[in-house]
Amino acid sequence: MIRRISLRASGFAKNSFLKSSRFHGESLDSSVSPVLIPGVHVFHCQDAVGIVAKLSDCIAAKGGNILGYDVFVPENNNVFYSRSEFIFDPVKWPRNQVDEDFQTIAQTYDALNSVVRVPSIDPKYKIALLLSKQDHCLVEMLHKWQDGKLPVDITCVISNHERASNTHIMRFLERHGIPYHYVSTTKDNKREDEILELVKDTDFLVLARYMQILAGNFLKGYGKDVINIHHGLLPSFKGGNPAKQAFDAGVKLIGATSHFVTEELDSGPIIEQMVESVSHRDNLRSFVQKSEDLEKKCLTKAIKSYCELRVLPYGTNKTVVF
Amino acid sequence: MIRRVSATSCLSATAFRSFTKWSFKSSQFHGESLDSSVSPILIPGVHVFHCPDVVGIVAKLSDCIAAKGGNILGYDVFVPENKNVFYSRSEFIFDPVKWPRSQMDEDFQSIAQQFSALSSVVRVPSLDPKHKIALLLSKQDHCLVEMLHRWQDGKLPVDITCVISNHERAPNTHIMRFLQRHGISYHYLPTTDQNKIEAEILELVKDTDFLVLARYMQLLSANFLKDYGKDVINIHHGLLPSFKGRNPVKQAFDAGVKLIGATSHFVTEELDSGPIIEQMVERVSHRDNLRSFVQKSEDLEKKCLMKAIKSYCELRVLPYGIQKTVVF
Numbered sequence: 001m002i003r004r005i006s007l008r009a010s011g012f013a014k015n016s017f018l019k020s021s022r023f024h025g026e027s028l029d030s031s032v033s034p035v036l037i038p039g040v041h042v043f044h045c046q047d048a049v050g051i052v053a054k055l056s057d058c059i060a061a062k063g064g065n066i067l068g069y070d071v072f073v074p075e076n077n078n079v080f081y082s083r084s085e086f087i088f089d090p091v092k093w094p095r096n097q098v099d100e101d102f103q104t105i106a107q108t109y110d111a112l113n114s115v116v117r118v119p120s121i122d123p124k125y126k127i128a129l130l131l132s133k134q135d136h137c138l139v140e141m142l143h144k145w146q147d148g149k150l151p152v153d154i155t156c157v158i159s160n161h162e163r164a165s166n167t168h169i170m171r172f173l174e175r176h177g178i179p180y181h182y183v184s185t186t187k188d189n190k191r192e193d194e195i196l197e198l199v200k201d202t203d204f205l206v207l208a209r210y211m212q213i214l215a216g217n218f219l220k221g222y223g224k225d226v227i228n229i230h231h232g233l234l235p236s237f238k239g240g241n242p243a244k245q246a247f248d249a250g251v252k253l254i255g256a257t258s259h260f261v262t263e264e265l266d267s268g269p270i271i272e273q274m275v276e277s278v279s280h281r282d283n284l285r286s287f288v289q290k291s292e293d294l295e296k297k298c299l300t301k302a303i304k305s306y307c308e309l310r311v312l313p314y315g316t317n318k319t320v321v322f
Numbered sequence: 323m324i325r326r327v328s329a330t331s332c333l334s335a336t337a338f339r340s341f342t343k344w345s346f347k348s349s350q351f352h353g354e355s356l357d358s359s360v361s362p363i364l365i366p367g368v369h370v371f372h373c374p375d376v377v378g379i380v381a382k383l384s385d386c387i388a389a390k391g392g393n394i395l396g397y398d399v400f401v402p403e404n405k406n407v408f409y410s411r412s413e414f415i416f417d418p419v420k421w422p423r424s425q426m427d428e429d430f431q432s433i434a435q436q437f438s439a440l441s442s443v444v445r446v447p448s449l450d451p452k453h454k455i456a457l458l459l460s461k462q463d464h465c466l467v468e469m470l471h472r473w474q475d476g477k478l479p480v481d482i483t484c485v486i487s488n489h490e491r492a493p494n495t496h497i498m499r500f501l502q503r504h505g506i507s508y509h510y511l512p513t514t515d516q517n518k519i520e521a522e523i524l525e526l527v528k529d530t531d532f533l534v535l536a537r538y539m540q541l542l543s544a545n546f547l548k549d550y551g552k553d554v555i556n557i558h559h560g561l562l563p564s565f566k567g568r569n570p571v572k573q574a575f576d577a578g579v580k581l582i583g584a585t586s587h588f589v590t591e592e593l594d595s596g597p598i599i600e601q602m603v604e605r606v607s608h609r610d611n612l613r614s615f616v617q618k619s620e621d622l623e624k625k626c627l628m629k630a631i632k633s634y635c636e637l638r639v640l641p642y643g644i645q646k647t648v649v650f
Binding site for chain 2: 072074075233234235236237248249250251252253255269270271272273274275279280281283314315317318319320321
């Protein structure tokens with residue numbers, strides 16, 4: 001881990017650098033070779049003078065060392081966003097104390113949002129994945145999850161398409177003990193109550209090419225974030241079959257967009273977008289292939305950003321993505 | 323000049339040898355021969371062809387070129403799936419003494435007739451007159467300035483016949499002084515809601531080969547397009563079909579997109595809906611304000627429009643289906 005030297009490094013360096021890294025074998029007393037673990041804190045409040053000073057002092061006072069700090073205050077907008085990455089000694093600064101300390105500052109500034117996350121201690125995000133027939137996004141996410149590149153707990157997979165038990169996905173899920181729920185929908189019955197029951201204990205949902213619209217009631221009932229991947233460069237080509245829409249429109253660039261789901265179809269705050277060039281030499285098949293590659297990358301990036309507390313709401317329909 | 327040896331340059335051995343004998347001589351023993359017939363100057367030509375697909379088109383076209391001693395340096399063929407249509411674009415060098423310009427037109431024309439071509443265009447840049455264009459703009463002039471500078475640098479191979487605008491410009495501004503220095507007329511034609519003065523515009527541009535709308539914010543009616551009859555290229559400062567119409571940059575800013583773009587396209591009756599020629603994007607984030615959105619957009623517009631015009635002048639752009647383009 002690369003450590004940028006902070007102002008208070010001298011106290012740190014003496015204890016941790018010299019002793020713990022050089023003379024590792026010599027001291028068995030953990031109080032002189034603390035294990036430092038990473039933490040992330042995001043803060044969103046009305047803008048005022050002194051916020052950064054307060055937040056950084058809070059971290060430093062408990063011996064935490066800030067390794068990265070992003071602050072964003074938009075023009076003409078009396079709002080403040082920050083995201084800090086720091087390392088700290090959980091012995092010196094216990095986990096619940098971290099919560100309390102930041103909470104105090106949050107109250108001081110009437111924060112709209114103050115979230116701290118310590119990846120090595122806190123439970124992983126619990127997510128459910130929903131999909132319809134196209135499963136390239138799901139497969140990508142399952143493989144990344146298996147490789148440890150998607151730091152979540154997949155509680156279940158829900159689909160309105162049935163899958164035979166001897167398919168790659170079903171065998172994968174079975175091997176890893178992840179339940180697959182076939183919830184068939186009709187025009188009149190989207191069975192959202194059942195879905196809600198299945199996902200109510202998750203932290204957020206991922207629609208990985210789930211082609212059913214989730215009603216306002218469902219979103220309200222669920223109450224947490226839902227991330228969708230749309231295989232088009234929003235706001236172009238909303239709705240069904242955007243790759244074909246793009247192909248017919250003769251565009252020279254196609255893209256994918258990951259965004260938060262709102263009542264309105266394909267219109268929620270955008271998290272990430274990616275493009276690729278297309279030309280007359282592309283047929284519908286290659287449009288679709290390029291689109292699928294983009295969807296996988298775009299969705300994975302969005303989920304990773306979200307889990308790392310990089311994504312914050314901005315205005316009515318936008319996001320800050322640190 | 324790097325010469326790719328094409329498949330058809332396996333001309334008869336004698337023909338090939340005679341080429342190298344002469345041109346090799348001209349490069350090595352330049353001072354020794356004053357007879358131009360033994361050191362031919364080879365000039366480039368471009369031919370595009372668009373017709374219903376059949377067997378044998380490439381053979382016929384390449385043979386036509388080879389028979390007159392032309393050497394194909396580049397060849398693009400495109401036949402879309404499930405579509406009985408053929409596109410090709412060839413770049414070749416030839417000796418205009420062996421293959422006179424008018425003969426070239428005739429030779430390609432007879433092949434065009436043979437294959438009932440929808441389009442057969444040949445262009446010899448060093449002999450043919452440059453494309454004559456008129457530039458139209460409204461208030462924003464970054465695109466015009468870019469084009470004028472490129473034109474001055476010789477990077478935009480056109481003849482600018484005039485500039486037309488519905489905004490007035492004072493004579494001591496950069497654009498006006500530039501145009502005056504180069505003898506390009508500027509026509510201030512103010513439009514109102516009722517009168518788009520299209521008849522006046524038509525009169526000014528009727529002798530041009532195509533028009534460029536470089537941030538001209540007035541809609542050209544179907545009548546104008548029909549009467550003008552030739553291609554009109556527009557730059558739209560948005561990634562079509564997103565953000566059609568006015569102020570696409572602000573639309574994009576409000577929509578919270580993470581990528582903004584520009585699109586150059588052919589103008590049709592319907593606003594911002596004609597066949598797309600070129601698109602370019604750039605990343606934006608929460609750190610961008612409207613000002614930087616606009617700045618990034620302007621940079622994209624300039625590049626995108628320039629690329630489209632260059633492609634068009636080099637005969638790279640062909641109509642494809644109802645609403646698309648082939649861009650070689």
